[in-house]
Amino acid sequence: MAEEPIAQELASACIGPDGSAIGMPQLCGEWVGNQVFWLILTLVAIYFVLSRVALPRIAAILAERQGTISNDLAKAEDLKRQAEEAEKAYEKALVDARAEAQRIAEETRAEIRDEVAKAQEDADRQIAAKTAESEQQIAAIRASALENVEAVAKDTAEAFMGALGLGADRAELDGAVDQRLKG
Amino acid sequence: MATETHGAEAAGHGEGGGLVFHPMDQFIVKPLFGDGAVGIFTVTNVTLWLALAVLCVIALMxxxxxxxxxxPNRMQSVAELAYGFVYKMVEDVAGKDGVKYFPYIMTLFMFIVFANFLGLLPMAFTTTSHxxxxxxxxLAVFIAVTVLGFLKHGAKFLELFWVSSAPLALRPVLALIEVISYFVRPVSHSIRLAGNLMAGHAVIKVFAGFAAIAAVSPISVLAITAMYGLEILVAFIQAYVFTILTCVYLKDALHPHH
Amino acid sequence: MEGELAHIGAGLAGLGCGLAALGVGNVAANYLSGALRNPSAAASQTATLFIGIAFAEALGIFSFLVALLLMFAV
Structure with missing residues (x-):
């Protein structure tokens, strides 16, 4: 327990001959000066190290970190805002696209309807023209048929009269046939 | 005399035989080189352990x-923790205008905390137990705070002792008590720190003395372990208490009005 | 004879350490009960707690010191 014994002639008044303390070492007057001297030296050294080097450095580190953190927070806020804007723009684009698609569909439908109507109209008109032409032809045919009937009737009447041996005047015969046909 | 019986006891039992308690021997100041007497400038074990405290402060901070x-890496975050801890203490207790004196208080705290913890190493010399x-x-705190109080407030600093919220008849009595308690401050401030450290180390040494008896040595070792844990706590708490009381005294000097 | 009396005195002074323990326990117990009633205010009062413990403990340390003085310095 006792550290290496100190030679008795050199031992101070506070250390017994066996190297252990006499009384409390804390109250030994002859050691006070030594402790106070080295303590003051120590405190001055620590004070200079702290106030010149360590504390400004740590304060700078903490301030820098604070700055970085608030910077990063601002940046994050900015990015969030940008993301929100992008989302809004995307949604707007989506809505626009939907409206555009609807418009185009509507237009196409209207166009097709117009075209169909126009085609139908054309067809109707062609059909009408064709009908009119046919009617004309039929009328012509009918007219020519009537004419033919008249001629055939006159020819037949003449022949018939000839056969009967009556022999009639052609002009008289024609007039009678005309009259008959009209009648 | 106790000292004579003590000496005779030690001589009678001899080293290592029987129960020999030298709980105070760990506090002996002795020269590191040679066996000479201890003068003011002698390099002693005090010097060694104070220097180690300085080196530890430099290493950490x-x-x-x-x-x-x-x-931060591990060391840096410990250093920042110590910085923030003391800074917040000064700011909270002494107020915004106390922050100016933060380096001094940091010096005190770092020195005491490292001296206390270095003293816990086996075979170490505990400088703060003296x-x-x-x-x-x-005394440095006491004188600095008193001088600061008078410099800042002049004679108005004496209002610290004049409790204006008390009834007039009581004030002189209170003033006397306040003055006495003011001058007792450095006494209790210093004895608290040294006494705590010395008490813990001496108790551990006494338990270590009991370990020489085979029957009780397991209990003794357990007790040393428990005391050591308590001493680690005490080493920090005493540094904290010394620092925070310094802040309280500083606050009194900066704002002497009750 | 004087030495034995000093040792008895040291033992008596040692009682002060136990009494200081009562004081420290009292401080901590009251702090804890207060902290459980109002936990939000507890954190701000830890400094006061330690100051109170330090003051209570200091007196116990004084009696321990008296005991040491009687043992080793008288």
């Missing part, structure tokens, strides 16, 4: 922060 990392050391610390 200067080398530990040399990387200046935005993301009244010579703690009285210097406490």
């Amino acid at each position: 200067v080398l530990g922060t040399s990387r200046r990392g935005i993301v 009244f010579a050391v703690t009285v210097v610390l406490a």
